[in-house]
Amino acid sequence: MAPTETHQFPPPKVLTYHHHQSSSSSPPPTLITQGAEGRLYKTTHLTRDRPCALKYRPPKPYRHPVLDARLTKARLASEAKVLERCRREGVSVPAVYAVDPAAGWMMMEWIEGVPVRVRINAWLGERCGEEDGEEGEEMDETPLVDLMKRVGEAVGALHRTGVVHGDLTTSNMMLRPPPPPPGQVNGREEEDNKAKVLEGEVVLIDFGLATQSMSDEDRAVDLYVLERAFASTHPRAERLFASVLASYRDAFKKASSVLVKLEDVRMRGRKRSMLG
Ligand SMILES: Nc1ncnc2c1ncn2[C@@H]1O[C@H](COP(=O)(O)OP(=O)(O)OP(=O)(O)O)[C@@H](O)[C@H]1O
Missing domain, CATH: 3.30.200.20 (Phosphorylase Kinase; domain 1)
Structure with a gap:
């Protein structure tokens, strides 16, 4: 060389x-x-x-x-x-x-689409604008909750195969847009498709830090990293992370012991940050 x-x-x-x-x-x-x-x-x-x-x-x-x-x-x-x-x-x-x-x-x-992070923030930003003025009007969070579910399923499927990602963030997940419906020739029907920005398949990328592991601890840390990343990248949607964990539980048979472990991992994280 x-x-x-x-x-x-x-x-x-x-x-x-x-x-x-x-x-x-x-x-x-x-x-x-x-x-x-x-x-x-x-x-x-x-x-x-x-x-x-x-x-x-x-x-x-x-x-x-x-x-x-x-x-x-x-x-x-x-x-x-x-x-x-x-x-x-x-x-x-x-x-x-x-x-x-x-x-x-x-x-x-090559995965078409954009990182999940971009789509979540775009969607939240838009909603924020709409909320101005009228107070108390409930916004429909269904599309976002749906996306959270797909994220949880993707992580559940990953852990099921015995792999931990090592760097789970919403930047390391692509949202691949669904193929245009057969009738739609030029695929330019974007106008009233705002709800569709959150549609698509979640594709996990960047496995540079991934390892093969079946341990509850490693899996819990994987979830914890995502939880922390989610909280800092999307503070306004933090409580929706529960939907990620709920669908993770449904997608992965061994989820419950991982989620118990997650409590420990969080606790350690808190202690560590208190010690500063
Ligand atoms: N298969 C792919 N298809 C389309 N875009 C991709 C693909 N893989 C990566 N990218 C894009 O390139 C960026 C960097 O890729 P990746 O994170 O795998 O590289 P990296 O060098 O390991 O990055 P990092 O330094 O963040 O770990 C991703 O954020 C994504 O936007």
Whole structure:
């Protein structure tokens, strides 16, 4: 590995290969995010009409190269393995198309839609505006409660397969819009569809910190992380988190002991914050 290359910003080599028959017209990959750990590209590299998400973990210049390569390789391999397991068991996650842990990349299904966080906040913001003036008018929370249920089901399904996510937030869940109904040719019937912004399938993403575990404790911590993230990202909907837990209970046979454990985890969290 040439150390001089690590400070530049080259895409992974795999994106510079040409796989299409007439690759000249293939659009270049788009850099979607540049996080602490890695980058995510959207690319039609694999097939022209099916976009892929390419996760790339470039070498870290501040880490020992041998150690760095080993770590990256192990993490990507484990992320791919967990995703494949979820996929096999019917949990809604991106399909893995290809992975080269040694080269630091994984190619997976591109999930259309936006993070659940964005949709919840958009919906709450809109409701807030409507509430102005008339006091005491109950707003219909059904669509939001519905979405919370789908979140709880997704986490329940995940835990059922023996996987804990490790970083559950509403940013690490995509809301994939339902396909347009067959009759609707141009799919531009958006006007009176405000209630529909919360529709769609919850797809879990970012399994970089996921592990295989069947322990109540690990599962409870997974829920706790989500609960805390939810409270800080959507303070106005905090009490709706109960719906997440209720549907988690319905979706997952072993939920009740996890939820008991969750009480302990919360207690520890409170003690810790009191000690400051
Ligand atoms: N399969 C996918 N389809 C569409 N968008 C995706 C997909 N995977 C990730 N994204 C988008 O890219 C962002 C970053 O992806 P992800 O969180 O997996 O990368 P990461 O490098 O592990 O990020 P982080 O530093 O937050 O852990 C996501 O928030 C999401 O918006």
